[in-house]
Amino acid sequence: MAAAATARKCLGVDCPNEAGNLRCPTCLKMGTDSFFCSQDCFKRNWATHKVIHKTKTTGLYNPFPNYPFTGSLRPVYPLSPRRHVPASIQRPDYAEDGIPRSERKFIGRHNITILSKEEQEAMRKVCRLAREVLDIAAREVRPGVTTDYIDEVVHKACIERNTYPSPLNYMHFPISVCTSINETICHGIPDQRPLEDGDIINIDVSLYYGGFHGDLNETYYVGDKAKANPDAVRVVETARECLEQAIQIVKPGMLFREPGNVIEKHAKSRNCSVVKSYCGHGVNQLFHTTPNIPHYAKNKAVGSAKPGICFTIEPMINLGTHKDKLWPDDWTSVTADGKLSAQFEHTLLVTEDGVEVLTARLPDSPGGPVPMPEVSSATPA
Numbered sequence: 001m002a003a004a005a006t007a008r009k010c011l012g013v014d015c016p017n018e019a020g021n022l023r024c025p026t027c028l029k030m031g032t033d034s035f036f037c038s039q040d041c042f043k044r045n046w047a048t049h050k051v052i053h054k055t056k057t058t059g060l061y062n063p064f065p066n067y068p069f070t071g072s073l074r075p076v077y078p079l080s081p082r083r084h085v086p087a088s089i090q091r092p093d094y095a096e097d098g099i100p101r102s103e104r105k106f107i108g109r110h111n112i113t114i115l116s117k118e119e120q121e122a123m124r125k126v127c128r129l130a131r132e133v134l135d136i137a138a139r140e141v142r143p144g145v146t147t148d149y150i151d152e153v154v155h156k157a158c159i160e161r162n163t164y165p166s167p168l169n170y171m172h173f174p175i176s177v178c179t180s181i182n183e184t185i186c187h188g189i190p191d192q193r194p195l196e197d198g199d200i201i202n203i204d205v206s207l208y209y210g211g212f213h214g215d216l217n218e219t220y221y222v223g224d225k226a227k228a229n230p231d232a233v234r235v236v237e238t239a240r241e242c243l244e245q246a247i248q249i250v251k252p253g254m255l256f257r258e259p260g261n262v263i264e265k266h267a268k269s270r271n272c273s274v275v276k277s278y279c280g281h282g283v284n285q286l287f288h289t290t291p292n293i294p295h296y297a298k299n300k301a302v303g304s305a306k307p308g309i310c311f312t313i314e315p316m317i318n319l320g321t322h323k324d325k326l327w328p329d330d331w332t333s334v335t336a337d338g339k340l341s342a343q344f345e346h347t348l349l350v351t352e353d354g355v356e357v358l359t360a361r362l363p364d365s366p367g368g369p370v371p372m373p374e375v376s377s378a379t380p381a
């Protein structure tokens with residue numbers, strides 16, 4: 001076939017012109033070529049065009065360059081390819097096709113699983129392993145480390161313990177752990193962004209072992225926590241205390257609508273808000289099941305705690321608005337005003353006379369509280 005001389009198009013966004021002889025000098029230096037119709041068009045497109053220079057040298061890029069981000073955090077792609085889980089490790093039903101069928105079959109908000117003694121023991125086991133994995137990951141938190149590396153550490157620690165990392169392919173979630181930085185409320189996807197001094201990061205670890213899931217998370221200060229920004233300390237410590245205070249009231253007969261009242265009262269006393277879009281949940285043979293436990297006050301959750309049931313409490317506390325927004329990756333939930341958000345989560349077992357924290361901290365667990373700043377920002381500005 002005869003080579004028809006196809007007219008080269010100008011690279012300017014929405015520019016209808018054919019390309020002239022103007023070539024980007026930076027691209028030329030890098031051994032590639034890009035043509036524009038005119039100096040004027042090149043200038044107008046510089047801000048968007050120059051991004052590909054960085055992409056070409058580092059391979060890193062923002063997959064949503066035109067999305068109106070609410071804060072300063074950006075995704076840094078590419079994501080790592082899906083990590084391998086050996087066939088010898090027992091998998092949940094969604095591991096292959098991303099659909100948690102057993103969760104969908106278990107319907108009805110009055111339908112709450114009471115675990116036998118053996119099943120409770122299995123929950124103790126997986127939750128203890130989940131705590132070990134979270135602690136291993138948290139020891140890697142420092143400036144310069146990427147969340148992708150933290151995911152690698154979590155994934156390997158899961159495999160070493162013959163456990164399946166529950167998030168992997170749950171509703172098609174691509175990675176083995178959630179890492180939520182600064183204004184991220186939850187479900188952040190580990191990527192190539194290095195942690196920065198002064199960031200806060202939540203690591204949310206869930207494991208599947210012996211047919212049961214364990215689920216916990218904590219928020220950590222990146223860099224010297226004694227030098228953390230007072231607002232960061234306020235939101236992180238408030239979230240930590242909200243979870244502690246909610247656990248205090250758990251015992252048989254506790255109404256599932258009660259923790260939200262305790263949590264919101266404390267959050268408000270610190271001039272913080274409570275996220276409404278994500279709730280605590282039953283956790284057992286299913287990753288997410290009944291009961292549903294909202295973290296906000298005056299909620300209408302149905303039912304009450306009984307010995308032998310397992311659920312999480314996992315309040316997400318914000319410095320500013322409680323409202324959330326989703327990134328176009330359909331997972332990352334961020335605050336609508338771009339201000340900080342923090343979260344803590346435990347898996348709980350209701351006992352005959354109270355509660356057992358199955359994911360409790362160990363004597364050597366990293367992280368832990370820092371003193372609240374002297375001057376409370378609850379003071380009017």
Ligand code: MF3
Nearest residue numbers: 167170173178187204206215
């Ligand atoms: N671990 C989270 C929770 O606390 C859920 C993560 S699901 C995922 O409920 F798919 F996003 F990983």
Ligand code: CO
Nearest residue numbers: 215312314345
């Ligand atoms: Co959870």
